Amino acid sequence: MHATTTLLTSTTSRQPRNFRWRVVDIVIASVIGVASGLIFVVWNQAYNPLSGLLTPLLPGLQALLGGGWLFAGVLGGLIIRKPGAALYTELLAAVVSTLVGGTAWGATILVSGLVQGLGAELVFALFFYANYRLVVALLAGAGAGLALAVNDLLLWYPGSAVPFITIYTASSIVSGIVVAGLLSWLAMRGLARTGALSRFAAGRSNRTQV
Amino acid sequence: MTPAAAASVSGASVVARGWGWRHAGRRGWAVNGLDLRIEPGERVLLLGASGAGKSTLLHALAGVLGGDEEGEQRGQLLVNGAEPTAARGQAGLLLQDPDSQVILARVGDDVAFGCENLGVPREEIWRRVSDALDMVGLNLPLSHPTSSLSGGQKQRLALAGVLAMRPGLLLLDEPTANLDPGGVLDVRDSVARVLENSAATFIVIEHRVAVWQNLVNRVIVLDAAGGVLADGHPDDVLTRQGERLAAAGVWVPGRGNGLTASRRETSSASAPGSVPLLRTPGLAVARTRVGVLARDIDLTVHAGTALAVTGPNGAGKSTLMLTLAGLLKPAGGAVLASPEFAGGADEEPIRWKSRQLLTRIGTVFQSPEHQFVAATVRAELAVGPRALKRPEANINARVDEVLQRLRLDHLAEANPFTLSGGEKRRLSVGTVLATQPRLLMLDEPTFGQDLRTWREIVALLDELLREGTAVVAVSHDTDFVVALADREYHLTGRAGRSVTPRAAVSR
Amino acid sequence: MSVLTPARGTQAIFRINPVAKLAAALLLAGVLILTIDWVSAVVALACEFVLFFWAGLSLKAFAVRTLPVWIAAPTAGVTTLLYGQAAGAVYWSFGLVNVTEGSLELAIATTLRILAIGLPSVVLFVTVDPTDLADGLGQVVKLPARFVLGGLAGLRLVGLFLEDWRSLELARRARGIADRGVLRRLLSQAFALLVLSIRRGSKLATAMEARGFGAPVRRTWARPSSFRGREVALVGIGLAVALLSVSVSVATGSWNFVLT
Numbered sequence: 006m007h008a009t010t011t012l013l014t015s016t017t018s019r020q021p022r023n024f025r026w027r028v029v030d031i032v033i034a035s036v037i038g039v040a041s042g043l044i045f046v047v048w049n050q051a052y053n054p055l056s057g058l059l060t061p062l063l064p065g066l067q068a069l070l071g072g073g074w075l076f077a078g079v080l081g082g083l084i085i086r087k088p089g090a091a092l093y094t095e096l097l098a099a100v101v102s103t104l105v106g107g108t109a110w111g112a113t114i115l116v117s118g119l120v121q122g123l124g125a126e127l128v129f130a131l132f133f134y135a136n137y138r139l140v141v142a143l144l145a146g147a148g149a150g151l152a153l154a155v156n157d158l159l160l161w162y163p164g165s166a167v168p169f170i171t172i173y174t175a176s177s178i179v180s181g182i183v184v185a186g187l188l189s190w191l192a193m194r195g196l197a198r199t200g201a202l203s204r205f206a207a208g209r210s211n212r213t214q215v
Numbered sequence: 216m217t218p219a220a221a222a223s224v225s226g227a228s229v230v231a232r233g234w235g236w237r238h239a240g241r242r243g244w245a246v247n248g249l250d251l252r253i254e255p256g257e258r259v260l261l262l263g264a265s266g267a268g269k270s271t272l273l274h275a276l277a278g279v280l281g282g283d284e285e286g287e288q289r290g291q292l293l294v295n296g297a298e299p300t301a302a303r304g305q306a307g308l309l310l311q312d313p314d315s316q317v318i319l320a321r322v323g324d325d326v327a328f329g330c331e332n333l334g335v336p337r338e339e340i341w342r343r344v345s346d347a348l349d350m351v352g353l354n355l356p357l358s359h360p361t362s363s364l365s366g367g368q369k370q371r372l373a374l375a376g377v378l379a380m381r382p383g384l385l386l387l388d389e390p391t392a393n394l395d396p397g398g399v400l401d402v403r404d405s406v407a408r409v410l411e412n413s414a415a416t417f418i419v420i421e422h423r424v425a426v427w428q429n430l431v432n433r434v435i436v437l438d439a440a441g442g443v444l445a446d447g448h449p450d451d452v453l454t455r456q457g458e459r460l461a462a463a464g465v466w467v468p469g470r471g472n473g474l475t476a477s478r479r480e481t482s483s484a485s486a487p488g489s490v491p492l493l494r495t496p497g498l499a500v501a502r503t504r505v506g507v508l509a510r511d512i513d514l515t516v517h518a519g520t521a522l523a524v525t526g527p528n529g530a531g532k533s534t535l536m537l538t539l540a541g542l543l544k545p546a547g548g549a550v551l552a553s554p555e556f557a558g559g560a561d562e563e564p565i566r567w568k569s570r571q572l573l574t575r576i577g578t579v580f581q582s583p584e585h586q587f588v589a590a591t592v593r594a595e596l597a598v599g600p601r602a603l604k605r606p607e608a609n610i611n612a613r614v615d616e617v618l619q620r621l622r623l624d625h626l627a628e629a630n631p632f633t634l635s636g637g638e639k640r641r642l643s644v645g646t647v648l649a650t651q652p653r654l655l656m657l658d659e660p661t662f663g664q665d666l667r668t669w670r671e672i673v674a675l676l677d678e679l680l681r682e683g684t685a686v687v688a689v690s691h692d693t694d695f696v697v698a699l700a701d702r703e704y705h706l707t708g709r710a711g712r713s714v715t716p717r718a719a720v721s722r
Numbered sequence: 723m724s725v726l727t728p729a730r731g732t733q734a735i736f737r738i739n740p741v742a743k744l745a746a747a748l749l750l751a752g753v754l755i756l757t758i759d760w761v762s763a764v765v766a767l768a769c770e771f772v773l774f775f776w777a778g779l780s781l782k783a784f785a786v787r788t789l790p791v792w793i794a795a796p797t798a799g800v801t802t803l804l805y806g807q808a809a810g811a812v813y814w815s816f817g818l819v820n821v822t823e824g825s826l827e828l829a830i831a832t833t834l835r836i837l838a839i840g841l842p843s844v845v846l847f848v849t850v851d852p853t854d855l856a857d858g859l860g861q862v863v864k865l866p867a868r869f870v871l872g873g874l875a876g877l878r879l880v881g882l883f884l885e886d887w888r889s890l891e892l893a894r895r896a897r898g899i900a901d902r903g904v905l906r907r908l909l910s911q912a913f914a915l916l917v918l919s920i921r922r923g924s925k926l927a928t929a930m931e932a933r934g935f936g937a938p939v940r941r942t943w944a945r946p947s948s949f950r951g952r953e954v955a956l957v958g959i960g961l962a963v964a965l966l967s968v969s970v971s972v973a974t975g976s977w978n979f980v981l982t
Contacts, residue, residue, distance in 0.1 A: 023284060029927040029938040031868055035876030036923035040883060040916060053797055064805040064818050097873050103847055105880070113751050113839060161798055161836075162806075163758055163980045164828050168818055169805045174832075188865065195913060198590065199222035201920040204285055209240040237755055279931040303939075308932035315925035318875050318933070320853050327944035330934035340944045362881055376933055544890045569900035578896040584918055585889040588897060588910055602898035632917055646897065 024134070026087050029204050034085050038094040041077030042101025048073035065172030068154060072177075072184025074117070075149040078125035080189040082145060084136055084196070084207045091129055091145065095122030117156050124152025125185070137207065143182050144189035150181020162211065226255030226416040227305060227383035229276060233290035235441070236271055236280060245271040247441035249290070253433075255383070258410065258417040260427050260449065264463035265635065265665060269360040269420045272437070273386045273468035276418070277308035294384055304333045306384040307377035311392050313369035313662075318376075322348070323357025324366075325372060328381040340379075350412070351405040365528055367398025371405050378409060383411070387419040391426060392663040395528055395691040399426060406430065409567060422665050424453065425468040438461065464665030472666065472673075472694050490518040492556040492685055493539060493564070493656055499547030500531050500538045507546050508534050516654065521676070521686040523696040526706035532689040533658050534580065535706065539687060540578040540656040541565050556653065573599050577647030581658040583639040587631040592623055593613050594643060595631050599650040613649055621645045621675075637668035644675065656680065659690040663693045673698050731849070734952065735778040740850040741858035742953035746960030747843035753964035754839050759978040760827075762971035763834035769963045770842050777845045787848050791840035799833030831978070838967075842960075852877050857947040867941050875926060879919065886918050887911070 024033075048070075056067035081094025099118025128145040129137075154174040158165060162173070193207055202208025235247040246268035253259055261269050274280045275292055278299035292299065294306055307329075310316055319325040322567040326347055344357070351371040366371060370390055377385070387406070391399040403426055410417060410430060419427050434452040438444040445456045453460070457467045461572045466472075499510035507533030514646070516522060516539070524532045539550055541564025551562050560571045567575070580586050589595040596617050600610040618624040621641045626634065631642055640660070646657065655676075661669050676686055676699055690696055696703060754766055774784065802825060809824025856874040859865045890911045894900045899907065930936075971977045 018982050026868070027281065027284070028868070028872075028931045029281070029924060031872035031936075032927035032930065033920055033923045034876065035872045036879060036926075037916075038873065039876040039879060040919050043880065043883060044912070053793055057797070060801060060804075064801070067801075093869065097876070101877060101880075103843075104850065104852060104877070113755070113843075115748070116751075159980065160755055161832070164807045165802070166805060166807050166818075166820070184757065192913060192916060196917060196920060197592075198630050199917050200630065201632065201917050201924070203238070203240065204281065204924060207285070207813070274928070277932050279928050303931075303934045303937035308928075310925065310929055310932070312925055316920050316929040318926070318930055324853060324944065328930075328935070331942050331944050332934035332937055332939070334939040334942050337942060337944060337946070340942065344944075362878075373929070447936055537892060540896065542895055549947060569895045570898045572896060572899040576896075578893075580889060580893055580896075582889070584914070584921075585886070585893045586897060588894065588899065599898050602901075642931070650898070710880065 023166050024088055026089075026113075030085050030087055030090075030181055033205075034081050034090055034094050037081050037084065037103055038077060038097030039101050041080070041094065041098035042105065043078075045074055045098055045102035046105050062149050063172055065169045065174075066176050068176035068190060069180045070152060070175045071153045071157075072146070072180035072188075075121055075125070075146065075153060075181050075185035076121045076189045077184045078149055079142060080192060082125055082129045083193040084202060084205060085137060086134060086137060086206055088107070088130065088134055089126065091125040091149075092119070092122035093150070095119075095125065107193045116160075117153070120152045120156040121149050124148040124150070124181075139187075139190050142193075143186035146181040146184070146186025146189070148181070150178040153177045153181065222560065224381045224383055224413060224415055226257075226414045227295045228255050228293075228417065229253040229384065229418075230293045230296075231272075232289070234275075234292040235289045236268070236275060236286055238271075238286045239284065241286075244268075244441070246437075246697070247273075247289075249292075249437075249442060251435070251443065253416060253418070254399060255416055256414050257433055258431040259419070260424065260431040260434045261418055261420045261437065261443070262422070262424070262434060262460060262465055263467075264439050265637070267437040267439040269437055270388050273308060273388050273418065273420060276384065277306045277386055278303055279308065286517060304329070304380045305382055306386055307380055308386040308388065309370070309374055309377055309383035309390045313366040313373070313393060316373040317369055317490040318359045320361060321357065322353070322355050322359040322361055322372060325361055326379050329376050343379040343381070344375075347379040350378055350409055351375045352401075352408070357575045358371060365398065367401045368393045370394065370398065370402045374402070374405060374409070383415055385413075385415045387417075387421075389420050389422070389663075391421065391423070396648075396693070397527070401432075403427070411484055423466045423720045425466065428453075428468060439463075454550060461666060464667040466666050472669065472698070489520060490514050490555065491553050492518055493550060493552055495539070495545075495550050497548030497550060498535075498538070498545055498550060500534045500543070501546035502534050502543070510547060512548070514539075514705075516685050516687060518653065518685050519680055519683045520701040521680055521688065521699045521701035523703045524687065524689045524706065525691070525696060525703055530706040532706055536656050536658055536687060536689050537578070539574055540563075540576050541567055542578065570602050573603055573650040573652065575652055576654045576656060577650065577652035579643050579647055579660060580657040581662060583643035586630065586643050586646060590630060591628050592631055592634070593618070593627040595642060596649045599646060617649050619715045620648075622671075637664060637671075640664060640668060641671065644672070648679075652684075654685045654687070657686065657690075659689055659691065661690065661692045725958075731778045733776065733778040735776060737847050737952065738956055739858045739862065739947060739949055739953045740851050740855040741862045741947075741949065742956045743846040745957050747846050749960045750842055751839045752966060754835060756980055757968075757971060757978050758828060758831045759971055759976040760831045760834050760974040761974050762967040763831060763838040765967040765970045766838040766963055767834065767841075767957060769966065770838065773842075773959065773963075774845060778849050779845060781849070784845070788836065788841055788844050791837060791844060795833045795836040795840065797884060798836055799829045802832045803829035853945075854947070857943065857945050858949075861943055861947040862949045868890060868936060870904060871932075871935070875930060876923065879922060879926070882922065883919055886915055890914050 052070055055070055059066045059069060077098035078091035078095030082091035096118040099114045103114050125145040125148050128148040154177040155199050158170055158173060196202050197208045231249045231251040234249045235244045237244045276294060276299055280286060286520050299306060318323060319327050323344055326344045327340050351374050353368060353371050353375060388635055391402050403600055407430055421427050428449055431449055434449045435443060436445040436452060436456055445452045453467055457470055461467050461470050493516040495512055495514045498512040499507050501507045524535060526532050538545055544565050552564055560567050564576060587595060589598055593614055596614045597610050600613055618627055623642060623645065634642060660672055680686055723770060754762060797846055803821060804819045806825035806828040808820045808822040809822045814821040856870045859868045860870045
């Protein structure tokens with residue numbers, strides 16, 4: 006394995022793409038999933054009072070808060086850069102938030118996690134897991150937002166009127182773009198600068214050689 | 216492990232031929248041009264300045280450096296004639312950080328983990344688990360939660376996990392650097408017992424040489440410039456290279472710590488009668504609302520003096536320090552600032568505003584990373600002065616001064632998280648010094664530091680004390696306490712407590 | 723928090739493979755989600771409240787753990803009441819708000835449905851030990867072991883994350899920046915936690931690899947995880963409750979398929 010190592014000439018030199026997950030990929034994806042799951046729990050507590058404030062303004066606007074449950078997948082996808090990363094981190098975060106307790110939505114959270122993770126995952130797949138620029142991050146956030154809207158409207162607000170559906174969907178996509186897309190991308194870039202991602206392509210492409 | 220079972224493991228040989236490794240994204244080689252031969256059953260202490268690539272070598276021998284994505288190899292490195300990655304489990308690696316090595320929630324499961332990964336049959340696994348736990352002297356039920364173990368116990372647990380894999384090559388990467396003195400001895404004794412009953416080849420990295428000196432029969436010193444600097448019998452190498460090693464930060468036995476005398480002997484600043492800053496009538500401290508860790512603490516902190524807080528793990532030393540620092544609420548009694556020290560602020564530091572703490576009490580946390588809030592070293596040092604709304608020119612001048620004093624000027628634009636351990640420690644002290652507090656709180660400031668950083672910290676604190684700053688330091692490090700403390704407060708657990716001003720400097 | 727302190731006890735429920743609990747909860751949820759009518763939800767809830775006696779929880783623990791469900795269910799109900807599809811008599815109308823006979827009926831059904839789905843899954847998960855769940859997912863469901871165990875190892879870091887969070891909070895006060903800007907400080911703290919956790923994770927990954935994790939060998943399992951009579955019975959109970967709810971609902975003519 007080592008004997009055939011290719012020579013690195015500069016930071017821009019491309020390694021052959023390797024889609025197999027290394028142990029460190031799995032563990033870091035897990036850590037991101039777990040940490041995100043804890044944030045979900047905090048967010049679960051905050052959701053009810055906050056949505057109580059937003060909903061009277063415009064019904065469906067509470068979906069603006071959805072991003073708090075969507076960033077895990079996008080962040081995982083941006084850092085790990087392997088097929089399934091977004092799906093795995095989002096799903097794990099959902100599992101952890103259920104295990105840690107305090108979720109009202111019980112086992113269905115797992116379904117939400119799966120669907121939302123898929124939303125982000127599909128966007129990364131559309132770019133062949135080769136492009137992780139800001140635009141792609143925002144699109145992945147939007148994908149997760151759309152998935153959230155579809156899932157919620159079917160599961161929790163079936164039989165809603167059309168204006169509610171429209172506002173809810175638009176709000177969750179906006180939330181996905183801003184919270185899940187932009188914030189995750191900024192976090193990824195910040196993490197790369199701290200050197201924490203030195204074992205990842207995400208860390209090396211965002212940092213100059215030292 | 217029963218002696219017989221352990222003996223059935225034969226030691227592995229190690230060969231390096233012109234071996235080198237460069238981490239992906241780095242320009243320089245972490246290890247380069249290494250030629251080395253270690254025979255089966257040899258016991259080796261691996262030394263070298265920080266940055267000489269000791270850890271990289273050990274990680275490579277354990278086969279955990281990663282593949283092509285993570286770096287580039289040159290030359291050859293063989294364990295028992297094969298690439299280390301080809302035979303997982305023949306080398307067992309014990310790392311530095313106890314918290315990051317516990318993998319599962321229950322003691323038995325954690326030890327079994329390695330065996331499971333190697334495909335050992337179930338019945339055989341549990342036999343090995345109890346053997347390994349015996350071997351390291353950890354007599355706990357298999358279902359005992361790993362989260363409740365002390366640092367030393369965690370390291371012994373990790374050692375048991377490694378031993379259960381029956382490795383022919385045992386690799387220890389600074390296994391005791393993060394432990395208190397009791398933990399260090401426990402781990403050392405466990406390893407000694409293992410080595411007595413095992414034929415495994417043994418390599419340990421450690422900058423406190425005295426811990427392992429009697430367990431090894433060979434010392435290899437890596438050269439930061441590449442290759443081997445010295446290699447031979449421990450006594451020979453330590454005598455011939457002692458000075459050079461000490462300069463590189465290695466604690467060489469018999470050479471002391473480079474200080475000629477302790478502060479108590481040379482200074483007069485600690486004379487009684489100096490200005491009192493804080494007093495703690497009937498103080499009790501606790502982390503959570505329940506569970507008082509220590510009570511009836513009556514202390515006075517004087518300007519220009521150093522107070523060391525010592526005691527066993529879990530006695531509440533850090534909690535006491537954080538309470539004195541105005542960060543945690545007292546669980547009973549009070550922490551009171553003298554009117555002169557409070558300078559217009561409330562009498563109780565816990566009621567001070569975050570900003571009011573800056574010029575009064577500076578706190579250096581055990582883990583520097585917890586304190587970092589900015590993207591560059593320069594910005595990090597400016598955080599405090601900026602919060603005080605000092606004029607910009609003023610801030611810049613102060614930051615430059617601190618950068619120089621702590622030898623961080625060449626790193627001014629670096630991200631704080633990317634610094635080395637010693638640099639991070641200096642920066643965390645620097646962030647506090649930037650606002651010139653009159654009282655300095657430090658939690659294990661010398662923990663895991665090499666001799667060079669240790670000396671720098673001691674010298675810096677000595678200077679500050681002479682300038683009239685008061686210092687309160689939690690420390691397990693006897694050398695540090697002897698070198699700096701005017702008084703020692705020994706916390707002994709729940710109710711017990713005692714103030715023992717060190718009568719004489721014992722060495 | 724159940725991850726840090728999984729409830730322990732001697733009742734049968736504690737010995738049931740978590741995979742069966744997961745399956746029962748998902749099965750029940752999967753069926754009840756198909757319809758919005760109060761009849762199916764009430765039937766399910768009635769059965770569940772009888773079954774909760776064997777759930778291994780004291781009344782107090784039950785109340786504490788399920789509190790979020792009791793809050794969330796009526797919240798969602800009110801949303802539906804105000805903005806659900808209008809039908810029948812109009813009671814109150816203001817802007818987008820339309821309280822009608824139809825939306826009232828939907829609201830009641832929604833509230834009960836969330837309770838019927840949420841309560842059993844919360845209750846079943848309280849007695850789940852993460853290690854047992856991972857063993858089950860790896861051996862019974864046969865999910866890839868590397869991912870299941872990676873997730874489990876990550877989960878163990880929760881306790882350390884909480885300690886880190888506390889220290890980060892104190893450190894910010896000590897640095898003089900805790901007086902204002904709560905949102906900014908929280909973001910900076912969350913970021914610092916992410917940095918610390920990824921560093922910890924990298925070290926954990928190395929420690930796991932050093933113990934042969936990810937080696938190209940067929941892994942064995944030290945703890946057997948089996949799916950036998952008990953487990954089949956639990957899933958069977960879940961199925962029975964689901965089927966009973968559906969039958970009663972259809973028989974009374976209240977079945978109201980979600981997508982229609």
